[in-house]
Amino acid sequence: MKHLVAEFDAIRARFPSGFDSSLVVPFLRRIQEDRGYVADSDIDALVDYLRVPRIQIEEVLSYYTQFRRKPIGRWHVQACRNVSCSLLGADRIVDHLTQKLRIRPGETTGDGRFTLSTVECLASCGTAPVVMINETCHECVTPQKLDALLETLT
Amino acid sequence: MPRIFINGQPIDAEPQHTVMEAARANGIVIPYFCWHPQLSIAGSCRICAIQIEDRSWVEIACNMPVSEGLRVLTDSDQVKTYRKSIMQLMTLNHPVDCGICDKAGECTLQDYHYLYNGAPSLSRDVKVRSTKFHPLSERIVLDNERCILCSRCVRFTREISKSNALGIIQRGDASLVRAAEDRPLDADPYSDNVIDICPVGALLSRSFLYQSRVWYLQPTPSICPGCARGCTVNIWHRKAEWKLNALDPAKNVRIERVTPLENPSVNGPWICNKGRDLKQILERPRAEHAMQKGGVVDLATAIRSARRLIDHAAHPVALVSNWGSNEELAAFSQALGARFTTFVKHDWAAQPGEPIEDDLLIRADKNPNTLAARALFPTVDDGGTLDGATDLVLVWGEGFDFERVPRGAAIIFLNAYVQPENGHADVFIPVSIQTERRGHYTNFQGTVGAFEPCFPKKPSIADAEALFASLAISEVEPA
Amino acid sequence: MSNSKLLMTFPVSATSHTLVEYRERGGYATLEKVLRQMTPTQVSAEITASGIQGRGGAAFPMGRKWGVVHLNDGQPHYLCANADEGEPGTFKDRWILENAPHLLVESMVIAAYALQVRNAFVYIRGEFDLPYRRLAAAVDEAYQAGYLGARILGTDVSCDLVIYRGAGSYVCGEASALLTSIEGRKPYPRNRPPRLTVRGLYQRPTVVNNVETLANIVGIVANGAQAFRAVGTAKNPGTRLISISGHISRPGVYEIEVGYPWSKFIHEDCGGVSGGRQLKAVIPGGISTKVLTAAEIEPLHLDNQEVEAAGSSLGSGGMIVIAEGTCMVRLLQVMLRFYHHESCGQCTPCREGMGWLHRIIDRVVAGDGRPEDIERLYQISAWNDGTTICGMGDAAGYATSGVLNKFRDEFEYFIDNKRSRLHGNLECLASS
DSSP states (O other): OGGGHHHHHHHHHHSOTTOGGGGHHHHHHHHHHHHSSOOHHHHHHHHHHHOOOHHHHHHHHHHSTTOOSSOOOSEEEEEEOSHHHHHTTHHHHHHHHHHHHTOOTTOBOTTSOEEEEEEOOOSOGGGOSOEEETTEEEOSOOHHHHHHHHHHOO | OOEEEETTEEEEOOTTOBHHHHHHHTTOOOOOSSOOTTSOOOOOSOTTEEEETTOSSEEESTTOBOOTTOEEESSOHHHHHHHHHHHHHHTTTOOOOGGGOTTTTSOHHHHHIIIIIOOOOOOOSOOOOOOOSEEOSSSEEEOTTTOOOOOHHHHHHHHTSOOOOEEEESOGGGOEEEEOTTOHHHHOTTTTHHHHHOSSTTEEETTTTTTOOGGGEEEEEEEOTTSTTOOEEEEEEEOGGGOOTTTOGGGGGSOOEEEEOOBTTTTBTOOOHHHHTHHHHHTSOBOOSOEETTEEOOHHHHHHHHHHHHHHOSSEEEEEETTSOHHHHHHHHHHHTTTSEEEEEOOOOOOTTOOOOOSSSOOSOOOSOHHHHHHHOOOBOOSOOOOTTOOEEEEESSOOOGGGSOTTOEEEEEESBOOGGGGGSSEEEEBOOGGGSOEEEEOTTSOEEEEOOOSOOOTTSBOHHHHHHHHTSOOSOOO | OOOOOSSOOSOOOSSTTSHHHHHHTTTTHHHHHHHHHOOHHHHHHHHHHHTOBOSSSSOOBHHHHHHTSOTTSSSOOEEEEEEOOOSTTOOHHHHHHHHOHHHHHHHHHHHHHHHTOSEEEEEEOTTOSHHHHHHHHHHHHHHHHTSSBSSGGGSSOOBEEEEEEOOSOGGGGSHHHHHHHHTTSOOOOOOSSSOTTTSOGGGSOEEEEEHHHHHTHHHHHHHOHHHHHTSBOSSSBSEEEEEEEESBSSOEEEEEETTEEHHHIIIIITOSBGGGOOEEEEEOSSTTSOOEEHHHHTTOEEOHHHHHHTTOOOTTSEEEEEETTOOHHHHHHHHHHHHHHHOOSOSHHHHHHHHHHHHHHHHHHTTOOOTHHHHHHHHHHHHTSSOSSSTHHHHHHHHHHHHHHHHHHHHHHHHHHSSOSSOSSTTOOSOO
């Protein structure tokens, strides 16, 4: 986390004084962007930097779905399974991805390329079914479009 | 003072109170799990829900401010039905371990189940399983299946002990109470209070685990001698009618556990872990027989020998124990105070690793009665060389370095515990400890607290209070 | 019936979100007018007179919420836009964030002025990427142009805006949990009292408003409360952004005047049910609102008064269209899986109840349902109605009882026959 401190100082300056506790979430996001997950040493470093109780960071990490404490595949394939996506074939998409990648939701391919997850509503219901891969939301997906897309992700 | 009405009864409430507090102050019972008078309001268990008259819904009482004219019902049909539903939901995934759970007999969930529901579960689905026997710390074991997530333990470590050791990770019905991963709960000297405030058998003391069913035990009020705070405690031991002579008679006279005895002016509802571990202090091997230079004698013989030593001493010095009770210290002063040059000895100092002092309960003075001792005997033993002319040293209690005794001086040693020095004294007399008699200590604030006896004293052991009067009797034949 | 637009008043292009084009449309002129010619009290009065209701789901009048904040009480106040948009079926705030971010920024600076707020926040859900980048770019542009920061437009009014990204939690859409999230702690909702407008972010008075509600501020202040009231209905003035999805031919975000005929909206504006199928049911405003049958919505208008009288709510405007042949039991299963996943776990009825609801519906769908399951679903819903810390327990109850009320026969069939009477999948494809 040390190399991010300059960035952290800049972010902290944008918040009112007394808001150090607020920095936990944006800093964890940045740490995860950088490392791919949040390591125990990152938690220690963040406790030192922000002076918040360690348990607060542990709670936050365990509660939010987007944080992880272990590495995952290079490409996180997140398929929405909520109502509108289900009405437009999300089950079929998840089945297809399971077969195509040969892993079940929650698992990572042996070569470390893909991790498959099912997620809740991504607020893109009008272009269902929706699959988010890393930061990008892919709309109106079909098995064919997904196959073509996955090819490009090395 | 806002006037509110609970079940039609008019009550003058404190303006800053909640309905929960106003009810309790007037002897009206509203059930609760997550609420605690010393902790912030969580308002999460929902069982304290009551009904404002003329409203068709229920609301929690623990977060309801009093207001002039407020009218509430704590036992309407709607409230009763709602309570049953909360009990139904709370026990939905509860393992019902009562048969093997230490909390049975003092468990709020059990009590409320009988008071407010008594109905079998409506669920026909599998219960959610979770971690059992999770080592929350070296001292505390956690069963997450029994846990009702009331968050009292979390709030205690955040607000009272301030160790921030505990939290609840994950979410929903997968939520888990956990200690922070760098193990601050081990370092929290107040950690075991969470065991008391846990309403169920989720947080349990390892040292008490499976030792006894609580209904075989009775609490005796006492004072923790661990420091000058003098927290009032309950010492739990086996009830006389549940004696276990056949299995192990030693179990009938041992300290099973120590819990706080609530005391608003001294320790509130808390004690530190040292108080929990009193058996480590009070159940060390006891000296049971009087001795002269290591040879066992009967008590009467020892007393007569001691009297003769006192009669013939020209410069007798006494080091009195600041673990002596008010009564014992007064008896010494009355009987022997004129005869001896008396110093107050600090029996115990802080042990390595022991917390010294904090702004909660722990005091640096690790002795229970220094204030009373010093009131009677102004001079404190500074650990320096004793006057070379001293020809008799009377040592009462622990913590004295016998190297300091001038050569040729006689030693009378009064002590409760086995110690090598017992055998070197000219006269050694074993004395009783606080669990064997009634008495009082004065804490650092001047508050006097009482302790009661819970165990019988062996006849070969003397009570210091009577002993001092006895020692003052001269053996010299009147001319 | 006319259909005035207040927000979607310009064609969307690759650059219509930029400051340059926003200003070409008259952007930031209202902020200038406010700072130079109006007092904070005058701004608030205009908002109150407009009668605008919250568009996040609770429909609480914005003016009344603002009115609780005591100005000049010597402590910091905060303003926060709720851009968490987690209610399934809802994606209309996203339209504003992607296409009209400056409308939100300008509205927020005006609101900050009215509420004496020095520090404002936009809480945006962590999963939003393009909406976040567009908003962040707009905030940067606004700072550079002097619409944010110290001494805005040369006045002595200053306002800083921080975008706070969430990390995946539906409950953060609830205002008190949202603020606890901004505090960097696990986002448990809070009991009231105290209201957030009394003790909110770091225990200071805080106003939390939905993105769409806030975005209306520029128009209300620019054109006056009466002009706003001329649109929509008396009790519910203005327009609503409706996100429509599901079995509909032309899904998307539409702006309708409150009171617009519902059937016309579905069958004409949105192209009718996809695949030429019959309409079976509509979830009006996010899955936390009770489903209505095709027959029920037929005579209704898109006006919360009418929808509430019909036993549901326009909620967050997340409308989901369901075609004939859809198995409502499986649909409820998807919803209960969601609520179970999102329960924060704090209070007993929701924590235990969501799991129980989910386990029951899973069992029914697996063919192992029992007759008493229907009553149990109703009962758990009732136990969560109005008795939880936040509205999520209630929401799951509404979703459940709503579906059961209208489609009980499907559940009875599933329990008796251990399978759905209808298509095996929610897409209603002919196969399987």
